[in-house]
Amino acid sequence: MGNRNPYQLVSREWQPEDTHFVVNGVVIGKDLMMIAGPCAVENREQIFTISEYLSKFNIKFLRGGAYKPRTSPYSFQGLKTEGLQLLREAADKYNMAVVSEILGTEKIEELCDYADILQVGTRNMQNYPLLKALGKIEKPILLKRGMMSTIEEWLLAAEYIMSSGNEKIILCERGIRTFENATRNTLDISAVPLVKLLSHLPVILDPSQGTGMRELVTPVSSAAIAAGADGLIVEVHNQPDEALSDGDQSLYLDQFRDLLPLLRKQANFRNKRFDYDGVYALSPLK
Ligand code: PEP
Ligand code: MN
Numbered sequence: 441m442g443n444r445n446p447y448q449l450v451s452r453e454w455q456p457e458d459t460h461f462v463v464n465g466v467v468i469g470k471d472l473m474m475i476a477g478p479c480a481v482e483n484r485e486q487i488f489t490i491s492e493y494l495s496k497f498n499i500k501f502l503r504g505g506a507y508k509p510r511t512s513p514y515s516f517q518g519l520k521t522e523g524l525q526l527l528r529e530a531a532d533k534y535n536m537a538v539v540s541e542i543l544g545t546e547k548i549e550e551l552c553d554y555a556d557i558l559q560v561g562t563r564n565m566q567n568y569p570l571l572k573a574l575g576k577i578e579k580p581i582l583l584k585r586g587m588m589s590t591i592e593e594w595l596l597a598a599e600y601i602m603s604s605g606n607e608k609i610i611l612c613e614r615g616i617r618t619f620e621n622a623t624r625n626t627l628d629i630s631a632v633p634l635v636k637l638l639s640h641l642p643v644i645l646d647p648s649q650g651t652g653m654r655e656l657v658t659p660v661s662s663a664a665i666a667a668g669a670d671g672l673i674v675e676v677h678n679q680p681d682e683a684l685s686d687g688d689q690s691l692y693l694d695q696f697r698d699l700l701p702l703l704r705k706q707a708n709f710r711n712k713r714f715d716y717d718g719v720y721a722l723s724p725l726k
Contacts, residue, residue, distance in 0.1 A: 445638065446592065447599040450609070455640045461608050463556060463580060464500045464537035468610060469642035472707040472714035473671030475539050475582075476696060477503035479648075479686035480516065481523035487530045489678045493693050495534035497700055497716045501557070502527065502536040503673055507543045508685060509563050516684040524554035531556075539582060539673070545573045552579055562587045562614055562649070565597050575604020582673070584612045584646070591631055595639055611635055611643045612673060615650035624652025624689070627660060632667040643668075648675035648689040657691055658699050665706040674699075 448454050460469040476494050481487050481504040491502050506523030508516065519526070524540065531538045537556035542548060543564065551558050557580045564570055565586035574581050581601055585594045598609050613632060615625025627650035635643050645664035647657045661672050677683045677690035691699070700716045707714035 445595070447595045447639075449602040449607075450595050450598045450639045450641055452638060452640055457640060459607065459609075459640045459642060461580065464535075466500050467713075468580070469670055470712070472665070472703065472710075472712040473501065473610075473642070473644060474499055474703070474714070474716065475501035475503045475644070475671065475673040476676045477539075478677045478683065479675050479690060480505040480508050480684055481519050481526050482516075482684050483519075484526055486678060487526050488533075490676060490693070491530040491534045491536060493678070494676070494696075495536065497697065499716065500536055501539055502531045502534075503539045503559075503675075505541050505685070506554075507541060507547060509541070509543055509561050510685070521550065524550065528554045542570070542574070545570050548573055548577065552577060555579070557582050557610070560584060560597075565589055565594065568600055571597055571600035572604045575601045575606045577606060578608075580608035580610060581606060582610045582612055582644075584614045584649075585616065585628075585631070587615065587617050587625060589616070591635060591638070595635070598639070598641060609641050610670075611639070611641050612646055613643065613650070613669075614646040623650075623656070625650055627651060629660075629663055629667050632664060632669045636668050642670040644671035644673060645669045646673045648673070648686065648691075652689045654680065654689055654691050654695065657689070658695070658702065661699060662702055662706060665703060665710060665712075668710065670712070672703075 508518035539557040540555040541559040559582040615627040618626040647660040675690040680687045680690040
């Protein structure tokens with residue numbers, strides 16, 4: 441069948457089989473990938489407390505912004521290099537991989553020194569020089585959907601990375617702007633199965649930026665897995681009420697703990713491995 445779409449390399453027509461790659465023992469695109477941690481790294485005690493807690497459940501990916509793209513220049517901008525160093529130290533101690541945001545081409549080298557997966561945020565999805573430069577590195581890229589982007593624009597952004605040479609891309613639906621203002625964004629759950637039809641790339645979902653409300657994170661996470669997502673990126677904080685960014689959408693530690701058995705059931709249903717507490721969700725998969 442000919443390719444009806446403007447993107448090629450990322451399309452199912454180009455590659456019918458799902459893309460898989462391994463980071464920290466997790467087969468991304470096949471197993472359930474759980475990325476958790478605070479919106480931003482704030483201090484040593486915060487990131488070590490959170491990562492220690494996550495590691496008790498065998499969570500393999502630690503998120504945390506060190507360079508934060510804030511709407512206001514007066515908001516906390518992140519700890520920058522110090523934040524990356526703290527993340528790396530905590531992740532190494534607890535056997536986790538680091539996921540952190542890249543804001544511009546000039547920081548790629550530094551991010552590559554500390555992070556295992558580089559996150560391109562919603563505000564940068566159409567930063568084409570950045571996408572091209574990320575196509576030249578070896579590390580996987582977590583590409584968030586632009587808050588005002590169509591699915592076609594999002595897949596074309598992935599095409600920029602892939603056509604520059606990097607095939608390790610994880611797509612992340614994180615909500616788009618609509619007239620609705622009861623939630624921070626309008627999370628497009630249907631994007632998950634649609635993008636899985638159109639592309640072979642792994643697709644995960646961010647229920648935290650997607651809703652802006654911690655009360656919605658559990659049900660929406662569950663919906664994402666039911667819809668076929670390959671994983672989640674969830675904001676978790678030891679003191680959400682004191683958080684320097686995105687406290688309202690950050691789960692308390694015990695809320696995160698309680699989410700896990702629910703996700704395991706759904707991972708089971710989707711035939712996806714989720715060994716969150718060290719025991720495989722399923723009897724060994726082939
Ligand atoms: C974040 O993950 O904290 C973040 C800023 O994400 P997004 O780019 O989706 O807003
Ligand atoms: Mn955030």
